[in-house]
Amino acid sequence: xxxxxxxxxAPLEPFVAVWAVEGTAARAALRGISSEADRQAFYDVAxxxxxAALALLDAKPIDQFDLAEQxxxxxxxxxxxxxxxxxxxxxxxxxxxLQARHMPITRSTAGA
Amino acid sequence: MDGRAGxxxxxxxxxxxxxxxxxxxxxxxxxxxFRRTWLQIGHVCEVPEPGNFIVRPVEVxxxxxxITHAKDxxxxxxxxxxxxxxxxxxxxxxxxxxxxxxxxxxxxFGLEGELRAAPDLENFFVxxxxxxxxxxxxxxxAGLIFINLDPSPAQTLREFLGDIAGQLEAxxxxxxxxFSEYVYEIDANWKVTYDNFQENYHIRFIHPRSIxxxxxxxxxxxxxxxxxxFHGWHRTATLxxxxxxxxxxxxxxxxxxxxxxxxxxxxxxxxADSPYSREYYALFPNFFMLGLPLxxxxxxxxxIDAGRSRGVIRLYWNGEDETATRRFAREYILGAARDxxxxxxxxxxxxxxxxxxxxxxxxxxQKQEVLCRHLFHMVEQHVATYLAQRAEAAx
Numbered sequence: 001x002x003x004x005x006x007x008x009x010a011p012l013e014p015f016v017a018v019w020a021v022e023g024t025a026a027r028a029a030l031r032g033i034s035s036e037a038d039r040q041a042f043y044d045v046a047x048x049x050x051x052a053a054l055a056l057l058d059a060k061p062i063d064q065f066d067l068a069e070q071x072x073x074x075x076x077x078x079x080x081x082x083x084x085x086x087x088x089x090x091x092x093x094x095x096x097x098l099q100a101r102h103m104p105i106t107r108s109t110a111g112a
Numbered sequence: 113m114d115g116r117a118g119x120x121x122x123x124x125x126x127x128x129x130x131x132x133x134x135x136x137x138x139x140x141x142x143x144x145x146f147r148r149t150w151l152q153i154g155h156v157c158e159v160p161e162p163g164n165f166i167v168r169p170v171e172v173x174x175x176x177x178x179i180t181h182a183k184d185x186x187x188x189x190x191x192x193x194x195x196x197x198x199x200x201x202x203x204x205x206x207x208x209x210x211x212x213x214x215x216x217x218x219x220x221f222g223l224e225g226e227l228r229a230a231p232d233l234e235n236f237f238v239x240x241x242x243x244x245x246x247x248x249x250x251x252x253x254a255g256l257i258f259i260n261l262d263p264s265p266a267q268t269l270r271e272f273l274g275d276i277a278g279q280l281e282a283x284x285x286x287x288x289x290x291f292s293e294y295v296y297e298i299d300a301n302w303k304v305t306y307d308n309f310q311e312n313y314h315i316r317f318i319h320p321r322s323i324x325x326x327x328x329x330x331x332x333x334x335x336x337x338x339x340x341x342f343h344g345w346h347r348t349a350t351l352x353x354x355x356x357x358x359x360x361x362x363x364x365x366x367x368x369x370x371x372x373x374x375x376x377x378x379x380x381x382x383x384a385d386s387p388y389s390r391e392y393y394a395l396f397p398n399f400f401m402l403g404l405p406l407x408x409x410x411x412x413x414x415x416i417d418a419g420r421s422r423g424v425i426r427l428y429w430n431g432e433d434e435t436a437t438r439r440f441a442r443e444y445i446l447g448a449a450r451d452x453x454x455x456x457x458x459x460x461x462x463x464x465x466x467x468x469x470x471x472x473x474x475x476x477x478q479k480q481e482v483l484c485r486h487l488f489h490m491v492e493q494h495v496a497t498y499l500a501q502r503a504e505a506a507x
Binding site: 024027028031043047050051053054057058061062073076077079080081083084087088089090092096099100102103104105106107108109110112 | 290291292293294295296297298320321322365366367369370373426429432433434435436437439440442443444446447448450451453454455457458
């Protein structure tokens with residue numbers, strides 16, 4: 001069976017099923033409907049692997065990622081959204097999430 | 113003009129509230145402003161090759177505009193209307209084609225708007241060469257596509273933009289090959305919406321976490337721009353340097369990694385030392401462009417009616433996401449910018465509800481809201497000119 005993530009990122013495996021989603025709009029929506037506890041749990045683990053993840057993934061053209069690398073990329077992209085909730089919005093996040101539904105993402109360089 | 117010294121032009125009087133909510137005034141703006149001004153509608157990266165086309169609505173003019181890239185390399189715009197009996201011609205929003213055929217009677221047009229063929233044309237009483245798509249003035253500056261619905265625009269696009277044209281052409285948008293986008297609709301007049309983004313006075317209250325917390329120190333608690341400038345119909349704000357005495361950007365954080373990557377990207381793309389990196393452009397009537405290479409966004413507010421508008425916000429980028437770090441940084445800044453605009457939307461609608469009540473005959477702009485006052489005057493000048501011309505024509 002193939003690994004779900006590249007070697008060295010085992011602590012992130014529990015988060016793949018929920019957070020490794022395709023598409024910027026889907027990741028933004030996931031941030032909006034997730035619970036604060038789930039966001040915090042993902043953030044607390046993922047943030048410590050961000051720099052290493054990007055360094056590993058940068059070694060290869062983005063269109064040549066295998067499934068494990070794509071999962072890692074999607075986790076880091078989800079972390080981008082979740083970190084805005086955890087680091088920036090904090091207790092304003094739930095109110096923002098209600099309003100963010102009125103700002104649909106229609107295009108993204110990562111695929112909307 | 114120093115944004116913080118207190119010097120200002122354009123007067124100090126309260127401003128009438130009616131232009132911001134009165135349907136009759138909006139009808140005047142339809143004709144006086146939106147049917148005779150250069151309007152930003154797209155970017156050349158949406159039509160990069162011959163055969164590409166896009167179709168964009170201009171609700172305030174009840175129009176659908178077809179924009180094509182023909183073999184001769186020119187970008188053209190047309191009313192998306194078959195000249196036979198007025199049927200809407202192209203139903204897709206974008207694509208690639210060599211011809212456009214009206215589904216009603218199969219009149220077929222080329223990318224330069226010419227009628228190529230029409231069944232039974234010999235039974236008509238009009239020459240083929242007079243049956244092309246109705247053209248709309250179109251031009252490009254800094255990659256941005258502008259149209260003008262005036263059959264004889266009073267100014268070329270470059271005359272209209274003036275000295276701003278050269279500045280825009282030095283921004284990342286001029287080299288953009290792709291963009292990310294989010295959109296919104298809002299129950300607010302286009303000027304009420306637009307004015308929110310022309311003043312920093314609200315930032316510490318509406319964006320306490322997303323902007324004020326890391327940008328504003330005690331020497332500039334409202335985050336006012338360093339200075340304002342007026343350029344004909346248009347205006348600019350030079351953003352203040354980030355505070356050295358306020359809280360620093362969030363250390364050892366995802367935010368720090370993202371902004372570090374954005375700064376490296378800007379440097380690699382040649383925009384680190386742009387002389388316009390702190391400029392915020394407010395182009396008449398309804399378009400914004402930020403010069404900051406870390407967040408190269410444009411924002412267009414399209415009027416729908418006196419109390420409703422549609423917004424399009426884009427982040428322009430040079431090249432696809434070639435690396436994971438680029439993809440991550442672009443995703444992050446899209447999310448961050450969207451959060452900021454989301455924070456604004458709700459309070460803008462609340463402002464429109466208050467105006468719609470008729471409670472106020474006038475509103476007040478302070479010194480640091482002078483860009484809002486400038487827009488009011490520029491719209492008033494257009495409306496006054498239009499009314500004078502209408503009166504003269506009727507005499």
